Amino acid sequence: MKKLQALTVRLFSLFVFCLLFSSCFDVVEEINLKNNGSGKIKATVNMSKSKTKVASIMLLDSVSGIKIPSKASIQKEMNTVVALLKKTAGISNVSSSLDFTNYIASIECDFSDVKALNAFTKTVSDHFKVKISGYTSYSYDAANRLFNRGYTYSPDIKKEWNKLDAEAKKSIAAASYTGIYRFESSVKSQQNTQAKISPNKQAVMLRTTIPQLAQGSINLSNKIYLEK
Amino acid sequence: MKIKNLLFLGLLAAASVPVYAQDLIRKVPQDANIVMTFDSQKFFSLLPASSIDEKFTALGVFEGLNQTLRSPISGIADFGINMQAKGYFYSRKTDSVTFVGALIPLIDQQKLKNILVAGGKEITTVNGLESMYLDGGDVRLSWDNNTLYVLSTILDENFFNDSDNRALYGLSERVAVDYSASWEYTDMAADTAAVAVMDYDSEAWATADTVVAVEEIWDEGELPVTVEIYADTAKIGNEEDVIMLAPAPPMISMPDYDDDDDSTYYDIDTYDDEAYLESMRVARVDDSIKNVLKLEWLNAEMAQTIQGTRTYGKEFPALVNRLKPNTVANVYVRDLNRLYSDFLPVSVLTAYYGVNANFDLGFRELSYDFIVDNNVMKLSGTLGVADEMASHLKAVYKSKINPKFLNYVSPEDLGFISFHMNTEAYIKYIPAYLNQYKNVFGEKLSSYYEIGAVLFDVLLDEKAISKVYKGDNLFVLNGLTQKEVTYIDYDYDDDYNPIETERTKMETVPSFLYMFGSDDQRIFEKIMQLGIQENQVFQENGIYTLSTGEKLIPEIYFAFEKGIIFLGNDYDKIASIHSNSYKSKANAAYTKLIKKNNFSMLFNINKVPTLLNQMDVPIPITMKQTVETLASYGDVSLTSTGMKGNKLFAELAIEFPKENDNALNYLFDFVTNLIEENN
Numbered sequence: 034m035k036k037l038q039a040l041t042v043r044l045f046s047l048f049v050f051c052l053l054f055s056s057c058f059d060v061v062e063e064i065n066l067k068n069n070g071s072g073k074i075k076a077t078v079n080m081s082k083s084k085t086k087v088a089s090i091m092l093l094d095s096v097s098g099i100k101i102p103s104k105a106s107i108q109k110e111m112n113t114v115v116a117l118l119k120k121t122a123g124i125s126n127v128s129s130s131l132d133f134t135n136y137i138a139s140i141e142c143d144f145s146d147v148k149a150l151n152a153f154t155k156t157v158s159d160h161f162k163v164k165i166s167g168y169t170s171y172s173y174d175a176a177n178r179l180f181n182r183g184y185t186y187s188p189d190i191k192k193e194w195n196k197l198d199a200e201a202k203k204s205i206a207a208a209s210y211t212g213i214y215r216f217e218s219s220v221k222s223q224q225n226t227q228a229k230i231s232p233n234k235q236a237v238m239l240r241t242t243i244p245q246l247a248q249g250s251i252n253l254s255n256k257i258y259l260e261k
Numbered sequence: 262m263k264i265k266n267l268l269f270l271g272l273l274a275a276a277s278v279p280v281y282a283q284d285l286i287r288k289v290p291q292d293a294n295i296v297m298t299f300d301s302q303k304f305f306s307l308l309p310a311s312s313i314d315e316k317f318t319a320l321g322v323f324e325g326l327n328q329t330l331r332s333p334i335s336g337i338a339d340f341g342i343n344m345q346a347k348g349y350f351y352s353r354k355t356d357s358v359t360f361v362g363a364l365i366p367l368i369d370q371q372k373l374k375n376i377l378v379a380g381g382k383e384i385t386t387v388n389g390l391e392s393m394y395l396d397g398g399d400v401r402l403s404w405d406n407n408t409l410y411v412l413s414t415i416l417d418e419n420f421f422n423d424s425d426n427r428a429l430y431g432l433s434e435r436v437a438v439d440y441s442a443s444w445e446y447t448d449m450a451a452d453t454a455a456v457a458v459m460d461y462d463s464e465a466w467a468t469a470d471t472v473v474a475v476e477e478i479w480d481e482g483e484l485p486v487t488v489e490i491y492a493d494t495a496k497i498g499n500e501e502d503v504i505m506l507a508p509a510p511p512m513i514s515m516p517d518y519d520d521d522d523d524s525t526y527y528d529i530d531t532y533d534d535e536a537y538l539e540s541m542r543v544a545r546v547d548d549s550i551k552n553v554l555k556l557e558w559l560n561a562e563m564a565q566t567i568q569g570t571r572t573y574g575k576e577f578p579a580l581v582n583r584l585k586p587n588t589v590a591n592v593y594v595r596d597l598n599r600l601y602s603d604f605l606p607v608s609v610l611t612a613y614y615g616v617n618a619n620f621d622l623g624f625r626e627l628s629y630d631f632i633v634d635n636n637v638m639k640l641s642g643t644l645g646v647a648d649e650m651a652s653h654l655k656a657v658y659k660s661k662i663n664p665k666f667l668n669y670v671s672p673e674d675l676g677f678i679s680f681h682m683n684t685e686a687y688i689k690y691i692p693a694y695l696n697q698y699k700n701v702f703g704e705k706l707s708s709y710y711e712i713g714a715v716l717f718d719v720l721l722d723e724k725a726i727s728k729v730y731k732g733d734n735l736f737v738l739n740g741l742t743q744k745e746v747t748y749i750d751y752d753y754d755d756d757y758n759p760i761e762t763e764r765t766k767m768e769t770v771p772s773f774l775y776m777f778g779s780d781d782q783r784i785f786e787k788i789m790q791l792g793i794q795e796n797q798v799f800q801e802n803g804i805y806t807l808s809t810g811e812k813l814i815p816e817i818y819f820a821f822e823k824g825i826i827f828l829g830n831d832y833d834k835i836a837s838i839h840s841n842s843y844k845s846k847a848n849a850a851y852t853k854l855i856k857k858n859n860f861s862m863l864f865n866i867n868k869v870p871t872l873l874n875q876m877d878v879p880i881p882i883t884m885k886q887t888v889e890t891l892a893s894y895g896d897v898s899l900t901s902t903g904m905k906g907n908k909l910f911a912e913l914a915i916e917f918p919k920e921n922d923n924a925l926n927y928l929f930d931f932v933t934n935l936i937e938e939n940n
Binding site: 059061063077079081082084085086088089135137211213215231232233235236237238 | 746748749750751753755756757758759766768770813877878
């Protein structure tokens with residue numbers, strides 16, 4: 034168990050380190066929702082733009098006291114997360130990929146109900162000992178065709194952000210978050226002014242930068258109404 | 262021991278060394294194999310004692326020492342050491358014991374005595390000098406008005422494993438005992454060399470503690486005033502090497518064995534195997550005899566040193582006189598080859614593997630100077646080599662670097678490594694070099710080994726190889742270059758499905774250029790052709806590109822020019838060299854360094870902070886100040902002029918920031934500040 038915790042800390046450390054020192058990385062969250070409330074979710078972290086720097090960091094054992102995990106331990110950790118998700122109620126067809134050439138990691142699975150999405154984020158946040166699930170949630174009202182993406186700005190994120198020096202903040206200025214929600218039905222309307230409806234009217238996308246998210250200058254919450 | 266205490270001891274040792282230099286050096290034995298000279302006068306002129314006292318007081322070093330030594334010490338001067346004289350440390354090895362000694366000049370013996378007395382140790386008079394024994398008799402201190410004599414002994418256990426030597430000194434005979442048949446537990450396996458008692462009157466010995474017995478003998482005056490004791494049994498019969506034991510000193514008490522503290526001993530109270538108990542008792546008796554021997558040898562050696570009756574090393578005063586004016590310390594090893602042999606378990610290798618490890622590597626005397634030249638600190642050394650090796654190495658190092666190489670080192674470069682040798686002479690030297698080790702494989706196999714060495718000589722065409730690889734090399738770390746790299750990004754279709762797209766961007770990476778001389782480049786061209794065939798290499802406009810698959814250096818470019826092969830990761834540079842349009846301003850200092858030395862390595866430390874910044878390399882917060890400090894450093898260089906006479910020369914030089922008076926001062930501040938921060 035201790036070993037597992039150590040691995041977790043190491044993977045999370047790498048993630049924190051990449052956030053701090055990879056000048057460019059993208060986090061993409063994609064949800065494909067069917068009218069009956071089931072669907073597919075995929076989360077991707079793309080550090081390809083910073084692959085030279087990440088490759089350099091991976092050559093080190095530790096930086097600033099943060100242990101840098103090896104490729105093998107990252108793979109092992111990913112396998113652990115996949116195994117945990119497979120045991121989560123309402124989650125199926127879990128798969129993952131790790132591309133150490135371009136430094137792109139992704140994990141995806143099917144969910145039987147939107148509630149299972151919350152179980153998904155809880156499982157991941159519990160495992161990595163981060164409070165994602167406390168600030169993000171999903172719900173779907175099939176009768177009214179309303180998809181609700183809940184989000185509360187975390188004071189913890191602000192606290193961590195304030196710990197960074199100006200140089201570190203500058204280095205992640207271009208890092209981005211993209212949230213994409215696709216539907217079987219056309220989107221009737223959506224409430225987040227930062228989000229856009231796709232040309233085919235069946236998807237909503239919100240793109241922002243990590244600094245905006247960290248500083249709380251953007252809200253990921255959205256209520257998306259679908260055509261009946 | 263805390264770092265600051267170690268620092269203090271180092272400085273104290275440093276302080277112990279220069280006015281009586283000529284006198285004290287004449288007390289270093291002729292056969293000392295290591296001699297260290299420390300010039301206190303030089304040291305304290307560069308780093309005044311007052312500066313040290315101030316820092317040490319701030320760090321609490323003296324406070325800690327006062328608690329340990331139970332004596333009020335407020336400065337280095339309180340130790341009574343003469344800070345205007347040279348001190349010496351030496352080591353002398355015989356077949357049975359190693360003596361490690363120090364000759365430390367004093368200016369006020371009373372001060373030293375006060376400190377020693379406060380420590381609670383007993384002061385006795387031995388050889389007419391006040392003395393003190395430390396570490397259970399392993400170390401003796403004696404002093405007069407001008408000198409503190411320090412001597413310690415380390416017995417050579419291999420010597421006492423020899424049955425003849427054991428018999429000579431009355432030790433029990435060692436035999437291997439198979440415990441497995443009668444002993445059930447396996448923990449004893451570690452102690453396979455058990456002591457068995459042969460022709461040994463255990464009753465008689467069991468009733469007396471050997472130490473006490475010897476003490477009684479000495480007290481009763483049964484030991485002659487002088488006695489012949491040979492610390493080096495190989496010299497038995499040689500009048501000059503007889504140690505005439507001075508009047509025996511009052512016996513010091515020997516520490517009792519503490520079974521609980523020694524993992525090799527077992528709790529005798531709970532273990533009832535009589536054979537085992539007997540073996541333990543015999544081992545104690547053996548140890549007691551060895552302790553007595555050790556003390557006798559220590560006293561005899563010290564007596565000769567104090568009385569100046571041992572033949573001193575006549576070359577040592579000359580060595581001290583030859584030291585350059587800025588030398589703070591010198592380490593001299595009489596015979597490096599012998600030093601290696603002393604550390605190798607030769608007898609064990611011979612006994613168990615039939616290996617004759619007494620091979621001659623060809624190394625002789627080694628001398629290293631620690632020099633402080635304003636803000637430059639240097640370690641400058643010479644290594645003497647055997648005549649045959651010297652003749653080979655002279656041929657190997659008889660070479661010149663291609664002067665065209667010098668066009669490719671500029672003042673903006675981060676650093677370089679240059680090395681040139683005569684490849685033909687080097688290949689010819691390999692068989693002779695290998696033959697040095699032939700005895701390692703035993704007499705029979707050494708013949709096969711020799712055949713192998715001759716075959717090597719016959720089969721290789723040295724001249725042909727020396728055309729392929731002439732032996733001159735230059736590697737230049739140019740600095741930074743912009744490199745186009747690809748990355749994966751996403752575009753989105755009408756349904757916002759991400760579509761992976763390959764994009765490019767410019768990244769700053771370090772660039773290097775390596776060149777070596779070659780008059781016959783066919784083999785390299787063939788290798789490139791093979792690479793092309795295997796799709797690993799492609800060629801365009803006379804430049805070969807090798808894809809490495811590595812992210813940091815994804816591609817390496819090659820250009821085959823007249824007499825020189827170039828390779829590097831900056832395409833523009835390689836292309837300009839190939840098209841004869843490369844322009845660079847040569848650096849006179851670098852050119853001189855490269856031409857003067859067979860080997861030279863130089864690194865511009867002061868360019869590192871800018872470089873890391875430009876590369877956007879993450880620097881831990883704790884390291885930021887250290888990295889920024891590098892901007893005020895100068896060059897770090899390692900050079901070797903090759904052979905001069907029978908000696909190899911090498912020098913490491915570090916140019917410290919000029920903010921302090923000198924490099925030593927800077928280094929002291931740096932280290933003490935580091936300790937202060939960590940406290």
